[in-house]
Amino acid sequence: MNKVVHLHPMDDFKARSKAVLDNAGQRKNFRGAMDFLQAKRRAQFPDQDEMQGLRELGASIRRYSLAHLPRLLEQLEANLTANGVQVHWAQNGPEANAIALKIAQRVDAKRIIKGKSMVSEEVGFNHFMEAAGIEAFESDMGEYIVQLAGEAPSHIIMPAIHKTKQEIAQLFAEEIPGVAYTEDVDALIQIGRRVLRRKFAEADIGLSGVNFTVAETGTLCLVENEGNGRMCTTVPKVHIAITGIEKVVEKLEHVPPLLSLLTRSATGQAVTTYVNMISGPRRPDEKDGPQEVHLILLDNGRTQAYADDELRATLQCIRCGACMNHCPVYARIGGHAYGTTYPGPIGSIISPHMLGLDTTFPLAFASTLCGACSEVCPVKIPITDILVRLRNEAQARPETEEATLRGSGAARTLAASTAWGMWAQVYSKSGLYKLASWFMSRGRALSPSEQGAWTRSRTPLVPASKRLRDLMKDHKS
Amino acid sequence: MNSYGLTDRSYPSKPTDVYLFATCLIDQFTPQAGLDTVKLLEREGIRVHYPEQQTCCGQPAHSSGYPDEARSVALAQLNLFIEPWPVVVPSGSCGGMMRTHYPHLFADDPELHAKAMALADRIYELSEFLVHVVNFNHEDIGEACTIALHTSCHARRQMGVHETSAALLDSLDKVQVKEQARIEECCGFGGTFALLYPDISEAIATDKVASIKNTGASCVVSADCGCLLNISGRSAKQDELSGCKQPSLPGEHLASFLWRRTNGGAA
Ligand code: SF4
Numbered sequence: 140m141n142k143v144v145h146l147h148p149m150d151d152f153k154a155r156s157k158a159v160l161d162n163a164g165q166r167k168n169f170r171g172a173m174d175f176l177q178a179k180r181r182a183q184f185p186d187q188d189e190m191q192g193l194r195e196l197g198a199s200i201r202r203y204s205l206a207h208l209p210r211l212l213e214q215l216e217a218n219l220t221a222n223g224v225q226v227h228w229a230q231n232g233p234e235a236n237a238i239a240l241k242i243a244q245r246v247d248a249k250r251i252i253k254g255k256s257m258v259s260e261e262v263g264f265n266h267f268m269e270a271a272g273i274e275a276f277e278s279d280m281g282e283y284i285v286q287l288a289g290e291a292p293s294h295i296i297m298p299a300i301h302k303t304k305q306e307i308a309q310l311f312a313e314e315i316p317g318v319a320y321t322e323d324v325d326a327l328i329q330i331g332r333r334v335l336r337r338k339f340a341e342a343d344i345g346l347s348g349v350n351f352t353v354a355e356t357g358t359l360c361l362v363e364n365e366g367n368g369r370m371c372t373t374v375p376k377v378h379i380a381i382t383g384i385e386k387v388v389e390k391l392e393h394v395p396p397l398l399s400l401l402t403r404s405a406t407g408q409a410v411t412t413y414v415n416m417i418s419g420p421r422r423p424d425e426k427d428g429p430q431e432v433h434l435i436l437l438d439n440g441r442t443q444a445y446a447d448d449e450l451r452a453t454l455q456c457i458r459c460g461a462c463m464n465h466c467p468v469y470a471r472i473g474g475h476a477y478g479t480t481y482p483g484p485i486g487s488i489i490s491p492h493m494l495g496l497d498t499t500f501p502l503a504f505a506s507t508l509c510g511a512c513s514e515v516c517p518v519k520i521p522i523t524d525i526l527v528r529l530r531n532e533a534q535a536r537p538e539t540e541e542a543t544l545r546g547s548g549a550a551r552t553l554a555a556s557t558a559w560g561m562w563a564q565v566y567s568k569s570g571l572y573k574l575a576s577w578f579m580s581r582g583r584a585l586s587p588s589e590q591g592a593w594t595r596s597r598t599p600l601v602p603a604s605k606r607l608r609d610l611m612k613d614h615k616s
Numbered sequence: 617m618n619s620y621g622l623t624d625r626s627y628p629s630k631p632t633d634v635y636l637f638a639t640c641l642i643d644q645f646t647p648q649a650g651l652d653t654v655k656l657l658e659r660e661g662i663r664v665h666y667p668e669q670q671t672c673c674g675q676p677a678h679s680s681g682y683p684d685e686a687r688s689v690a691l692a693q694l695n696l697f698i699e700p701w702p703v704v705v706p707s708g709s710c711g712g713m714m715r716t717h718y719p720h721l722f723a724d725d726p727e728l729h730a731k732a733m734a735l736a737d738r739i740y741e742l743s744e745f746l747v748h749v750v751n752f753n754h755e756d757i758g759e760a761c762t763i764a765l766h767t768s769c770h771a772r773r774q775m776g777v778h779e780t781s782a783a784l785l786d787s788l789d790k791v792q793v794k795e796q797a798r799i800e801e802c803c804g805f806g807g808t809f810a811l812l813y814p815d816i817s818e819a820i821a822t823d824k825v826a827s828i829k830n831t832g833a834s835c836v837v838s839a840d841c842g843c844l845l846n847i848s849g850r851s852a853k854q855d856e857l858s859g860c861k862q863p864s865l866p867g868e869h870l871a872s873f874l875w876r877r878t879n880g881g882a883a
Contacts, residue, residue, distance in 0.1 A: 153813070160819050174798075467802045471819045505813055507806025507820070508679055509769035530681025550681075559677055563685035566640070567692040569669035576644050592814035596821065597849030598856065600645060607638050607647035611666050614651060 152501045155476040165301060169473050172300045176464040179407025180515070197400045198519035200393045201455035204385075208445060211354040211387045212436070218357025222419035224432045232262035235437050239264070239346070239379055240271055242433060246377055248273060248343035254371040255279035255363065256348030257295050257458060258381045258437055261480045261493065264346070275346070276338050278367040280331050287314050293474030295481060296405050296460040301473050335367065345371035345429065349382035350457070351397060352434070355390045359434065361415040362402060369413055378429040380417070384436050385445070385454035397457055400517035404459040440492035443544060449528055450544075453488050455518045460485075462512035462522060468505055477502060484512035488525045496533055497546030503529035504550075573608070580606050624776075627748040628702065633663045634745075635703040637693070639710045640672035641841040642869075649841065649869035653706045653742055656875055660750050664704075667696040675713040678721070680808045687721050694718070694731055702749070703735065706742040706871050707840050708771020715739040716774050741771055743780040743839050743870060754878035756788035763873075764833035765793055766824070766847060768840035769802050781839050781870055788877050794831035798823075805846035821850040829865055839870040 159165050184190040204211060216226045229235035235258075243251065251268060253259065253275055265286070268275040277286040281298035285291060288310055292298030299307070304322050311330055312320040318330055347368055351360040359380050361368050372378045388394060402408045421428035444450045463469040463483025474482035479490040479499065487502035496503075503526050512522040534556065535541035537548030565571045579586075579602040586601045593600065605613075634657060638650040654664045670693060678686035693714070697703050705711035715736045722728035746752040765781055772778040785793050804810070804820025824847055828836050838844045848867030855864050868876075 153815070156813070157815050160815050166819075467804065467820050468813075468816055471816055504681075504809070505816070507769070507802045507804060507809045507817075509802035509806070510773035511769070511800070511802065514773050527679060527681065530679075531683050532681075534681045556682075559680065559682040559685045563677060563682070563688045566671045566674070566689040569671055569692065572640075572671040576640075579644060592811045592817075593849075594853075595814055596818035596853055597846065598852040600845060600849075602644050603647045605647060607643040607650035608666075608668060610647050610651045611654070614654065 152476065152478060152505070155478065156472040156505075159472045159476055164303065165473060166471065168301055168303055169470055172297065173464055173470045176297075176407065176460075180404055180461060180464070181407075183403035183407050183409065193396060193400060194517055194519050196396050197457075197517050198455065200388060200397060201457070201518045202452075204388045204393070205445065205451055205454055207389065208384070208387070211389055212384060214354040214389075215352055215357065215387050218354065219352075219419075219434060220357075222357045223422075224357065224359075224419055224434055227433060227435045229262075229435050229437045229439075231439050232437075235262045235381060235435050235439075236264060236267040238433075238435055239381070240268070240273075242377065242379060242431075243268070243271075243273055243344060246343060246431075248377070250338070250342045251275045251344045251346050252338050252342035252371050252375060253277050253279075253282070254345070254347035254361070254368040255282055255298070256346065256381060257292070257480060258348055258383055259346060260292060261439065262381075262437065264381075276342070278335050278338065278365075278371060279363070280328065280365060280367075283331055283335065284310065287311075291475065291480070293482065294460060294463060295458055295483075295485075301475065339367075339370045339374050342371075342375045344377045344379060345373075345375040346379050346381065347371050349380050349386055349434070350401065351394055352382065352387045353389075353391050353394060354387055357418060358391065359415075359417040360394055360398075361417065362398065362411040362413065363415070364406075364408075364412045366413055369415055372415060372417055373428055376429055377431045377433070378417075378420075379433045379435065381435040381437065383441055383454075384438055385441055385456075397518075401457050401459050404461040404515065404517040440494075440545075443492045444489070447543065450488075450492075450525060452520050453492070453525060455520050456485055456489065457518055458485070459517055461515045461517065465511040465515050467507065467509060467511065484522045484526075485520075488520075488522060488529065491529060491532075491544060491546065495546035496529065496544050497549035500529070500533035500546070500550045503533060576602075576606055580604055580609075630660065630749055630751070631662065631702055633665060633699065633701045635697050635699075635701050636664050636666045637670055637673070637697075637703050637705045637710070637714070637739075638666065639705065639707045639841065641845070642706060645845065646841050646869055649706060649871045652869070652871040652875040653704070655879070656742075656746065656752075656871060657704065657750075659754075660752075662750075665699075665701070670696055673710040673713040674721075675710060675717075676807055678713065678717060679806075683721065690714075690718055690721055690732075691728070694722075694728065694735060697735060697738070700738070702740050702745065703738050704740050704742055704745050706869065707842070708741045708768045708775045708777060709840050709842055711739050711741040712770035712774030741775050741777050741780075741839065743771075743784055744775065744777040746874075747780040747783050752784055752874075753787065754874075756790050756877050757879075758788075758790060758877040760790040760792070761835075762792045762794055762831075762833050764796050764828045764831050764836050766796075766803060766828070766836055766838040766840075766843055767799075768838065768843045771839060772800065781837075784870065784874060785837065788874075791877065794833050796824075796827040796831050796833075798827060803843045803847050805842050807842070810846065817846075818850070821846055822854075825851045825854065825865060833865075835866045835868055837868050837870050837873045841869060844869060 265275040284299040293301040469483040533550035642650040674686040674689035718732040810817040844867040851865035
């Protein structure tokens with residue numbers, strides 16, 4: 140855990156992408172994983188009508204929850220408090236970390252065992268705790284692997300998806316004392332488990348994420364496959380859960396449809412091995428369970444999305460990862476290239492609110508707008524429309540009413556806006572267009588053989604000698 | 617309902633007149649596809665009207681993040697189709713722009729919005745129109761051949777018409793359509809995406825070319841010019857680099873392919 144990688148600035152997004160594009164091994168890993176996950180999801184939705192009906196239901200539950208967000212959050216806090224859960228509000232990452240540290244210091248904690256939590260990645264929890272002298276240990280197998288390698292997750296559901304079996308074998312042999320190199324997957328998992336067992340027993344605090352919070356009952360819902368989530372939330376004497384404010388739903392009955400959409404879309408499972416519903420700490424008559432349960436509710440830019448009628452849909456997300464599993468760009472460059480905690484299409488639309496559009500706008504443009512993400516999104520987020528909106532924002536005139544987000548206008552350049560202005564002049568005036576296209580076809584012999592980025596990979600575009608409008612004249616006569 | 621919220625549409629019976637919106641790419645780069653579209657429709661006894669002032673649907677600016685510029689170009693098209701005839705577009709991408717985005721572009725102007733809605737309702741992608749409205753049924757008089765079909769992402773997901781191009785090819789007796797792996801995946805064009813992120817675009821296009829070639833198809837047919845220019849342009853570049861003289865994966869627009877196969881080569 141000594142090699143700390145800080146992924147942030149966007150300026151080298153292209154360079155990072157290129158590095159993966161040139162790495163045949165990684166390309167193969169991602170492609171294989173994406174094909175596998177796509178097939179698993181497809182098998183879960185054999186009936187198109189059932190799927191569309193469930194997506195519609197899931198989307199309306201999420202839209203309803205967001206439409207009533209302030210009220211539901213108040214209700215959630217009241218009911219959690221009544222259940223004995225301590226609720227904390229954090230405006231940003233540093234605040235969330237400080238809240239957790241205060242709890243840790245109060246109970247004199249030395250070790251934290253972690254269940255999988257992307258929000259904890261978002262706030263840089265592990266590094267913060269380590270700097271404060273507290274060990275934060277990942278117990279999800281994928282997270283454990285990336286932590287051991289000093290990396291960040293490259294996928295929100297499968298953190299170590301970029302790693303081959305051989306790389307993991309190598310990593311274990313190098314980093315875990317007394318472990319010999321083996322490519323036997325079962326043996327590797329056993330090795331990991333043995334390490335983790337001990338960690339569970341030693342930990343003072345368990346940290347977990349949350350999939351849904353239920354306002355009406357004050358419940359934290361958490362799904363997982365390895366049982367580590369249940370261990371983290373029950374074995375240590377303190378459990379801290381951390382999640383975004385948007386994860387709330389009103390009623391318990393809202394959870395099953397979302398759960399079904401989540402697990403089928405994410406891993407192609409009808410249901411996960413574990414579904415945890417946590418409604419408070421150990422009661423006086425109970426023998427086990429944590430003595431304290433805390434929930435940290437994080438904003439970190441989410442209210443900016445919430446405040447915008449169109450962008451609010453971004454918060455419908457249930458973090459299933461299906462959009463990245465079906466994204467032709469993600470499949471080629473993997474998660475690390477994005478340089479954000481959340482990669483892929485969801486990362487491109489949520490990160491601007493967390494980090495500012497000024498540093499993240501290249502991601503909004505890094506899409507063909509093919510719509511595969513919107514098509515599979517279980518809660519029907521219009522991802523491509525949101526990407527286009529972010530492109531508009533990125534090139535808005537700063538300090539006008541066009542620019543509504545943190546970092547709006549950062550991508551605007553005089554050269555590009557002038558060029559598009561001229562383009563619009565030509566294409567909105569048929570006289571100008573006719574003249575321009577006439578010159579293009581007359582001058583076709585002069586068409587450049589070098590057409591910038593286009594001809595690096597393709598043969599040049601050469602205008603036809605006669606335009607359709609010319610052919611039509613001949614055709615009519 | 618598709619991911620763009622379009623519900624299954626009901627189709628009119630065969631009209632006497634249609635408009636053609638031919639797109640700027642066809643006008644300038646593959647005009648034969650436009651002319652073949654006209655011939656396919658005229659053969660069915662339909663009069664085809666081609667408003668000469670048409671230019672571009674505005675999509676390049678729209679998807680590049682220049683909504684005002686997109687709007688002014690879209691506005692110039694909005695007034696060209698006065699009669700209540702269907703508007704046939706030999707591109708799922710431009711058709712998708714007009715059908716799904718025009719109403720949003722003019723959302724804040726009730727009059728223009730109503731116009732955009734009325735136009736959107738009359739937009740038909742060519743293959744969709746040939747199957748559902750015209751009932752295309754002609755004898756295949758070409759040589760036996762094996763081809764692959766690439767359907768654009770916008771035809772597939774925005775217009776929801778991925779089945780109609782396949783159905784048209786299926787109706788040709790001597791044409792065998794081989795299905796490439798990951799048939800639903802994008803070709804990597806994405807308009808200005810290809811210029812902004814050439815490396816990623818190239819990687820996607822290279823994979824698309826490979827998956828099509830792996831089927832043994834002799835050419836790739838698509839109802840979208842943008843994808844065709846990308847896929848066959850990528851393949852031709854590879855040919856050039858490897859010293860291959862004959863194009864190993866020529867592309868042909870669906871309209872031209874259909875016309876060639878069912879017209880016996882007569883003009
Ligand atoms: S945006 Fe949709 S598809 Fe992507 S992770 Fe969120 S819920 Fe899943």
